[in-house]
Amino acid sequence: MPIHHIASCRLPTRFAEFELHGFQDPASGHEHLALTLGDIGDGLPVLCRVHSECMTGDALFSQRCDCGAQLAAALERIAARGRGVVLYLRQEGRGIGLMNKIRAYGLQDAGADTVEANARLGFAADLRDYAMCGPMLAHVRVASIELMTNNPRKLDALREAGVVVAGRIGLVHGVNPHNRRYLATKAAKLGHLFGPASGIGPEAEVLP
Ligand SMILES: Nc1nc2c(ncn2[C@@H]2O[C@H](COP(=O)(O)OP(=O)(O)OP(=O)(O)O)[C@@H](O)[C@H]2O)c(=O)[nH]1
Numbered sequence: 001m002p003i004h005h006i007a008s009c010r011l012p013t014r015f016a017e018f019e020l021h022g023f024q025d026p027a028s029g030h031e032h033l034a035l036t037l038g039d040i041g042d043g044l045p046v047l048c049r050v051h052s053e054c055m056t057g058d059a060l061f062s063q064r065c066d067c068g069a070q071l072a073a074a075l076e077r078i079a080a081r082g083r084g085v086v087l088y089l090r091q092e093g094r095g096i097g098l099m100n101k102i103r104a105y106g107l108q109d110a111g112a113d114t115v116e117a118n119a120r121l122g123f124a125a126d127l128r129d130y131a132m133c134g135p136m137l138a139h140v141r142v143a144s145i146e147l148m149t150n151n152p153r154k155l156d157a158l159r160e161a162g163v164v165v166a167g168r169i170g171l172v173h174g175v176n177p178h179n180r181r182y183l184a185t186k187a188a189k190l191g192h193l194f195g196p197a198s199g200i201g202p203e204a205e206v207l208p
C-alpha cells in the first residue's frame with residue numbers, strides 16, 4: 001500500500017525532543033504520524049509503540065481506558081533509552097471512528113461491554129488495519145521493532161503486514177477503578193495480556 005510522507009519537523013515534548021513525521025494514506029485520506037528519537041537506522045531492533053488514536057484518552061484525560069497512560073509511558077521509555085519510534089495511527093475507536101466510539105460508550109454506560117457494544121452497532125470487535133506501518137517504518141529507516149503492547153494479536157497483524165517484530169514488551173499503565181472492567185474484557189475477549197501482578201485477566205495472580 002503506498003503511503004505518502006508529507007512533512008517532518010522537530011517536536012520538543014516533556015519527555016524528549018522527537019522528530020515528527022506526517023504521512024497521508026491516499027486511499028483513506030487518513031493522516032498518520034511517526035515520532036522518532038535517536039539513531040534508529042542502524043539495523044538493530046528499535047523500541048516501538050504502535051498507538052491507535054484515542055481522542056478521549058490521549059487528549060481529554062479519560063479514565064475509561066488506558067490509552068493516555070500507555071502513550072505517556074511509551075514516550076518516557078523511549079526517551080530513557082534515547083532511541084525509539086511511536087507510530088500514531090488515526091484509527092479511532094479500533095477503527096469505528098470517534099462518533100461511533102461515543103455511541104459504543106453510551107451502550108457501555110447502559111451495561112454492555114466493549115465487544116458487545118461494537119456488535120450492537122454492527123461492527124466487528126476490532127477493525128484496525130496495520131498495512132501503513134511497514135512503509136512508515138521503512139521511511140524512518142527502522143528495520144525491526146521491539147513492540148510495546150499487551151495485545152499479542154497486534155504482533156500477528158504487524159507481522160502479517162510485513163513488519164519484522166523482534167519481540168514484545170508489556171505496557172501495563174493507567175489501571176484505575178473506571179477501566180478495570182474494560183481491561184478485564186480485553187483480557188477475556190480480545191486476548192490482551194496484563195501480567196500476573198496486574199490483577200487483570202487469566203494470568204493474574206490468585207491472591208490468598
Ligand atoms: N470501539 C471501541 N474502541 C475503543 C473502546 N475503548 C477504547 N477504544 C479504542 O481502542 C483503541 C486502543 O485499543 P486497545 O484495545 O485499548 O489496545 P491495543 O492497541 O489493542 O493494545 P495495546 O497495544 O496493549 O494498547 C483506540 O483506538 C481507542 O480509541 C471501546 O470501548 N470501543
Ligand SMILES: [Zn+2]
Nearest residue numbers: 054057065067
Ligand atoms: Zn483509549
